[in-house]
Amino acid sequence: MYDGLLHFLLSPEDIVPVVALALLAGLRGPEYGRRALFLLPVSWFVGCFLGTMFQWATSWPVAAISFLIFGGLVAANAQLSLRAMTVLAGLLGLVHGWMNGAGVPWSFSLVGAYAGLVAGVFVVVALVSAFVIRLRPPWTRIAVRVAGSWIVATGLLLLGWSARRG
Amino acid sequence: MKRPVCGLLARWLPLAVAALCFSQSAEAHVQKGEAIGFLTGLRHPVSGLDHVLAMVSVGLWGAQLGAPAVWVLPVAFPMVMALGGMMGLMGIPLPGTEYGIAASMILLGAVVFFELKPPLWVAGSLVAFFAIFHGHAHGTELPPGQNGLLYSMGFVCATGLLHGVGILIGLVHRWTWGQMFLRLAGAFTASMGVFFVWKAFA
Structure with a gap:
């Protein structure tokens, strides 16, 4: 369980998109926060098992694309519907979970590792989205949007690194 | 009635220490270059005076x-x-690229010195145009063998924090002496830009 938890906490390519989604949910309000909080860990868990089952990983720069999409939505303070947030959270969990699970051979200890990973996702979404929901002064919400623009900038550079690596 | 903190510590600390002694090590992986990637990225934008002055000037202008x-x-x-x-x-x-960076210092310094207040889209376009040169210079100088993601995160954080420094300094704009101080800072940046143009040609 601790392996999965630490894997998530030490993987910026996973934790940053989760933080971005939590920021977005926090900006939109408590209902969005609750939806992300419960849907993202579940979809991540399912994605992990699907990845382990199919043992295939895409060569696309998934992390860079996630940074661009979710960072961009935060920076733009996108007025998403709850349904759109649900789809985005589900996709993020499935894709990143799949990438976590792909390449890991099946064993029963994986269940604990994935549970730890998902616990990490749950805690990060809970803390970040709750923190943002409580922000009231206008400049603090602008600071959150600035953080989103930094995530986009990081995603652009990451895309460049991926292109250079070929 | 609240239980004293010392009493709680005395009761639970031995148990926590014992639990730690019997716990197994977790096997999370650390990727190649992660240890220094973030710090190298953080240091990179502040390693050149031309970049620092231009980025701080963006914050100063924003504050104006x-x-x-x-x-x-x-x-x-x-x-x-x-x-x-x-x-x-x-x-x-x-x-x-080098001329573009030096020109950015001259122009950003000049707009701060003259306290120009163009429409937002003009200001945004000017800043964005020069940002391309700064970014390109950094992109070609990025060291190989380090974790690209953490390097990029450090690099972007340092750039944003430099703007933040500029905005914080720019808060003195509310006072008359502060406005004069900002204009002097703009003049200094522009004169350093002239120096960098001369250096690029030399």
């Missing part, structure tokens, strides 16, 4: 212009700079 420019400019600069960095990483050439 007030809302919404005070946050639009520092958002536009890192994003477009990262686009330039991506071009540099992908090997897309950009001629006259």
Whole structure:
């Protein structure tokens, strides 16, 4: 369980998109926060098992694309519907979970590792989205949007690194 | 009645220490270059005076212009700079990078000195145009063998924090002496830009 938890906490390519989604949910309000909080860990868990089952990983720069999409939505303070947030959270969990699970051979200890990973996702979404929901002064919400623009900038550079690596 | 903290510690600390002694090590992996990637990225933008002055000037100008420019400019600069960095990483050439950086210092210093207040889209376009040169220079200078993601995160954070420093300094704009101080800072940046142009030609 601790392996999965630490894997998530030490993987910026996973934790940053989760933080971005939590920021977005926090900006939109408590209902969005609750939806992300419960849907993202579940979809991540399912994605992990699907990845382990199919043992295939895409060569696309998934992390860079996630940074661009979710960072961009935060920076733009996108007025998403709850349904759109649900789809985005589900996709993020499935894709990143799949990438976590792909390449890991099946064993029963994986269940604990994935549970730890998902616990990490749950805690990060809970803390970040709750923190943002409580922000009231206008400049603090602008600071959150600035953080989103930094995530986009990081995603652009990451895309460049991926292109250079070929 | 609250239980004393010392009593709680005395009761639970031995148990926590014992639990730690019997716990197994977790096997999370640390990727190649992660240890120094973030710090190298954080240091990179502050390693050159030309970049530092230009980025701080963006914050100063934003503070002079007030809302919404005070946050639009520092958002536009890192994003477009990262686009330039991506071009540099992908090997897309950009001629006259050093001249562009020096010109950015002259122009950004001049707008701070003259306290120019153009429409937001003009200010944003000017900042974004020069950000391409700064980003491209950084992109081509990025060291190989380090974790790209953490390097990029450090690099972007340092750039944003430099803008933040500029905005914080720019808060003195509310006082008369502060306005004079900002104009002097703009003049200094522009004169350093002239020096860098001369250096680029030499």
